[in-house]
Amino acid sequence: MKKLLLSAAFAVCSVIAVNAQTTGFQAGAYVGIPVADASDYTSVNLGINLTYHWDVAENFKLGFRTGYDLFTAKEFEILGMKIKGDDIGFIPVAASGKYSFNQFFVGADLGYAIYVGSGDSDGGFLYEPKFGYDAVSFDIYAFYKGISSKQKYEGFSQTTTLGSVGVGFAYKF
Numbered sequence: 001m002k003k004l005l006l007s008a009a010f011a012v013c014s015v016i017a018v019n020a021q022t023t024g025f026q027a028g029a030y031v032g033i034p035v036a037d038a039s040d041y042t043s044v045n046l047g048i049n050l051t052y053h054w055d056v057a058e059n060f061k062l063g064f065r066t067g068y069d070l071f072t073a074k075e076f077e078i079l080g081m082k083i084k085g086d087d088i089g090f091i092p093v094a095a096s097g098k099y100s101f102n103q104f105f106v107g108a109d110l111g112y113a114i115y116v117g118s119g120d121s122d123g124g125f126l127y128e129p130k131f132g133y134d135a136v137s138f139d140i141y142a143f144y145k146g147i148s149s150k151q152k153y154e155g156f157s158q159t160t161t162l163g164s165v166g167v168g169f170a171y172k173f
Helices: 002-020
Strands: 025-036 042-057 060-073 075-078 081-084 088-101 104-115 124-134 138-153 156-172
Touching: 025 138, 042 088, 042 156, 060 104, 088 124, 104 138, 124 156
Parallel strands: none
Antiparallel strands: 025 042, 025 156, 042 060, 060 088, 075 081, 088 104, 104 124, 124 138, 138 156
16 A cells, blocks of 8 residues: 555656646745945845746746845944844835747846835835846846835935845746
8 A cells, every 4th residue: 555655646746747847937046246225235135036937939938926035234333333224125026028049048027026124115116137047947047136116214215226136046847
């Protein structure tokens, strides 16, 4: 009985693994170095993402992306005191496009980043062009991400661009 159950489990996993390459679903993670306004008060950009693409034409895919995007706060020294700001978090909701050529691709995500950090700030327009290696079961890519966001401080608000340059990995299911 154990052999039968083990054989059945192996068969189901094999079918799932073979069919998994055609679903269009990707899950990934990335790390970036903050640039633009974000470099003044954040030290690293980390995140995870979930993407789904449909084949629209030969070598061209469209879909959507979501996940969690975190900019970690820097620690400052003011008058001999160490002060650390708040981390800045977003949930991106974006359209995603990808054009593949040979084993490489160019792509872009455009949408809105919903602010989920502490404090009273707003989300903003998200844009993320990328370029990478397109393997059968994974993508490795470089990106530039920008989020035009209204940051609110005591008594005033300012539109800033939280940007980062980084690398990511996405596993295709």
